[in-house]
Amino acid sequence: MRSPKFRLLGLAVAPLIFLSACGSDDGGAGTDDASESTGADDAAATSVAPNGTAEDVTLTEAEVEGATVPALELDKTPLSVAETSVQEIEAGEGEGATAEQDVELRYLAVNGTTGEEILSTFSTDETVSMSLANPNLLPGFLNTLEGAKPGQSMIIAMSPADGFGEQGNAQLGIGPSDTVVFYVEVVGATTPLTQAEGEEVEPEEGLPTVEADGTSPAQITIPEGEEPPTELVVQPLIKGEGKEVQSGQNVRMQYTGVQWSDGEQFDTSLQEGRQAFETVIGAGQVIQGWDEGLVGQTIGSRVLLVIPPDMAYGDAPEGSPSADLKEETLVFVVDILAAQ
Known part of the structure; x- marks a missing residue:
């Protein structure tokens, strides 16, 4: 059996932010070793000891190209959490997502060390889907989104251990000691197909x-x-x-x-x-x-x-x-x- 032959040039935005750094052998979109090391070192240099939780983040609004979209304001910058914590904004209704389902959501991500926005789906009103059955999903999502209900929204302050870990994510400017703060709106959950039907x-x-x-x-x-x-x-x-x-x-x-x-x-x-x-x-x-x-x-x-x-x-x-x-x-x- 040969190894997979597909010419993977990179990952889509949604998987890149949701998946843990598990290494890549496709030789595609990765940066060189020097740039990865520099990005991680720069981010780590500004990290601080744990000093807060998700309650230290405020949901606000911003204007982007004439549209009003969610934004996050950190009460302290840098913000660092020892353990992943959640601040619920809206409770949601209906059945909670199970560990076998795909969760559809909108999200905003902010680097807790710098306070800078990393990625957001709100400017285009697109949704993304993540599989709670995927073992490569960030532990911070696996531990918080099971049971999430349609209409639920929350702020997740994700610890480095539950996020990108010791490797960080140089492509997103996330260092190994950075807390990442997510604002998430749950649209719904579906049970994915396992074979053609x-x-x-x-x-x-x-x-x-x-x-x-x-x-x-x-x-x-x-x-x-x-x-x-x-x-x-x-x-x-x-x-x-x-x-x-x-x-x-x-x-x-x-x-x-x-x-x-x-x-x-x-x-x-x-x-x-x-x-x-x-x-x-x-x-x-x-x-x-x-x-x-x-x-x-x-x-x-x-x-x-x-x-x-x-x-x-x-x-x-x-x-x-x-x-x-x-x-x-x-x-x-x-x-x-x-x-x-």
């Missing part, structure tokens, strides 16, 4: 045949004696009932990939120890065949993709992890589980 579709003749149960790697059989197609083939096997995937969305999927030449499996997300694969689609973060083939498909669908080399790894440089797939037509079965 919908109406079965009869595939065209001459394509690879697929046996898939959604819980183990799909069994893909290449048609004997057939030449590989020279253009992208997109064949839904199950038509999901969800919304269409749009370019620029963060999409969660399970997949299996094989080579047309010999049917050998070269990668799958459906193996022990791996999570469902997530990436921004239609933005050049994965191979072209995925970007073009999955945009417009519906959530819940199972899709067969047959991707010629020029839309896969035909341009992979010699010595790269994907170089051995340069001349291969690739066949994928992809279950689309969510898109945000």
